[in-house]
Amino acid sequence: MSSPSRYLVSAPGKVILFGEHAVVYGKTAIAGSLDGLRTCMLFEKRDDGFLELNLPKLGLQHPLLWPISALPYSKVASVSNGNDSSQGFSFNEELLEALRPIVLEGNAGNKNNQEINELQQVAASVFLYLYTNLEDKQTSWCGTTVHVTSNLPVGAGLGSSAAYSVCLATGLLLVLGHIAIPDYDEKVREFNISDSSSPTNLINRWAFQAEKVIHGTPSGIDNAVATYGGAVSFAKGVMENVIGFQTLRFLLTNTKTPRNTRTLVANYPHIVEPILEAIEGISASFKEIINSGVSQKELNQRIEELIDLNHNLVNSLGVGHPSIDKVREITAQYSLHSKLTGAGGGGCVLTLLRDDVTNDDIMRIKLALTSIGFECFETKIGGHGISVLDASAISKQEFLSSENIQFSGWKHFN
Numbered sequence: 559m560s561s562p563s564r565y566l567v568s569a570p571g572k573v574i575l576f577g578e579h580a581v582v583y584g585k586t587a588i589a590g591s592l593d594g595l596r597t598c599m600l601f602e603k604r605d606d607g608f609l610e611l612n613l614p615k616l617g618l619q620h621p622l623l624w625p626i627s628a629l630p631y632s633k634v635a636s637v638s639n640g641n642d643s644s645q646g647f648s649f650n651e652e653l654l655e656a657l658r659p660i661v662l663e664g665n666a667g668n669k670n671n672q673e674i675n676e677l678q679q680v681a682a683s684v685f686l687y688l689y690t691n692l693e694d695k696q697t698s699w700c701g702t703t704v705h706v707t708s709n710l711p712v713g714a715g716l717g718s719s720a721a722y723s724v725c726l727a728t729g730l731l732l733v734l735g736h737i738a739i740p741d742y743d744e745k746v747r748e749f750n751i752s753d754s755s756s757p758t759n760l761i762n763r764w765a766f767q768a769e770k771v772i773h774g775t776p777s778g779i780d781n782a783v784a785t786y787g788g789a790v791s792f793a794k795g796v797m798e799n800v801i802g803f804q805t806l807r808f809l810l811t812n813t814k815t816p817r818n819t820r821t822l823v824a825n826y827p828h829i830v831e832p833i834l835e836a837i838e839g840i841s842a843s844f845k846e847i848i849n850s851g852v853s854q855k856e857l858n859q860r861i862e863e864l865i866d867l868n869h870n871l872v873n874s875l876g877v878g879h880p881s882i883d884k885v886r887e888i889t890a891q892y893s894l895h896s897k898l899t900g901a902g903g904g905g906c907v908l909t910l911l912r913d914d915v916t917n918d919d920i921m922r923i924k925l926a927l928t929s930i931g932f933e934c935f936e937t938k939i940g941g942h943g944i945s946v947l948d949a950s951a952i953s954k955q956e957f958l959s960s961e962n963i964q965f966s967g968w969k970h971f972n
């Protein structure tokens with residue numbers, strides 16, 4: 559059977575319930591995939607030896623273009639054999655350095671690439687970093703065009719970079735013949751991180767590399783959630799399913815504030831260590847409570863206490879912001895509890911919507927928040943991680959106008 563000439567891939571955003579920042583220092587965090595907030599990519603076959611990347615969500619109206627022959631293949635020899643104990647590969651700084659001028663050069667005569675800003679350069683570097691590593695001379699694709707769409711806010715704490723990284727890793731692994739579209743319509747939720755032959759693990763490892771291009775030293779929780787989906791407890795690259803809170807409803811508020819996500823940890827490691835441990839205690843308490851069989855009312859009340867505790871602790875690491883305080887103030891008027899989520903310093907705020915909150919109140923809260931320029935999403939946690947589709951029958955136009963179209967027939971890796 560011939561391989562598809564187009565692939566569609568889709569990965570969810572994530573929300574961190576407890577443990578952001580602390581997880582970077584090896585503490586346990588709890589997070590889940592976002593229902594309905596996803597990034598999608600269409601990979602189209604080319605036969606002219608070029609790579610094309612379209613990034614409209616980053617404000618780039620024209621395509622970026624590179625000849626495959628310009629990639630610095632001489633820098634990749636050691637990558638796949640490297641040994642990064644946390645997730646499987648070592649990061650190739652030398653390759654990233656070599657890609658910097660190439661990102662801007664593009665093909666001769668194409669000035670487009672030179673006009674791109676720093677965020678766009680990072681997104682392009684991720685693409686070329688993965689492609690250079692994964693290119694397989696056996697592939698029947700002599701180039702690819704990538705289109706990206708997303709309903710996730712970028713740079714707001716909901717894991718848009720992880721969804722981007724997971725989609726790119728998956729699409730390129732498919733295009734370059736390392737993995738194939740699976741047969742499964744539904745995912746069996748089992749993690750076996752040590753099984754290096756599992757396509758899901760391969761995707762997660764390469765997405766982690768991509769996250770390193772964007773973030774430097776990420777914990778790996780965001781790419782893990784975007785890859786595996788569902789709700790997880792995560793520490794030091796090790797993950798467990800957490801069940802029992804997929805029924806909870808949340809309001810996410812994007813304060814749209816430029817973020818300052820730098821914490822005090824690097825400057826005061828000894829002072830903040832007890833704070834990081836206390837944050838880990840919150841994740842542990844959450845896991846205990848969620849499995850304890852307490853009534854829904856008691857469960858909600860305890861989660862709200864943990865939300866406040868976590869917010870105040872992470873706030874003391876220096877990633878609070880007046881816009882986050884504003885959301886907490888408005889939701890508190892309706893007796894609801896909120897915390898920053900993700901890297902903080904602006905960005906998104908998570909509010910637990912208890913069962914007893916009326917739809918009228920939710921509407922009023924949303925109105926109060928949107929009237930001061932914030933953006934709200936009502937969501938549940940859980941749902942599929944990376945999903946793929948043979949898109950041979952889907953045109954580029956259909957894909958680009960697909961915001962409200964649900965493509966059917968998605969497949970999932972087990």
Ligand SMILES: Nc1ncnc2c1ncn2[C@@H]1O[C@H](COP(=O)(O)OP(=O)(O)OP(=O)(O)O)[C@@H](O)[C@H]1O
Binds near residue numbers: 613677706900
């Ligand atoms: N739709 C997209 N198109 C292109 N690049 C994207 C897209 N979404 C995310 N990115 C890449 O991810 C970067 C944003 O990552 P950043 O970590 O700042 O935000 P986030 O992932 O939304 O937040 P957090 O990591 O706190 O959850 C962008 O600068 C870009 O490089």
Ligand SMILES: C[C@@](O)(CCO)CC(=O)[O-]
Binds near residue numbers: 578579900
């Ligand atoms: C702030 C942080 O903990 C979460 C970002 O979504 C960073 C990370 O885990 O890599």
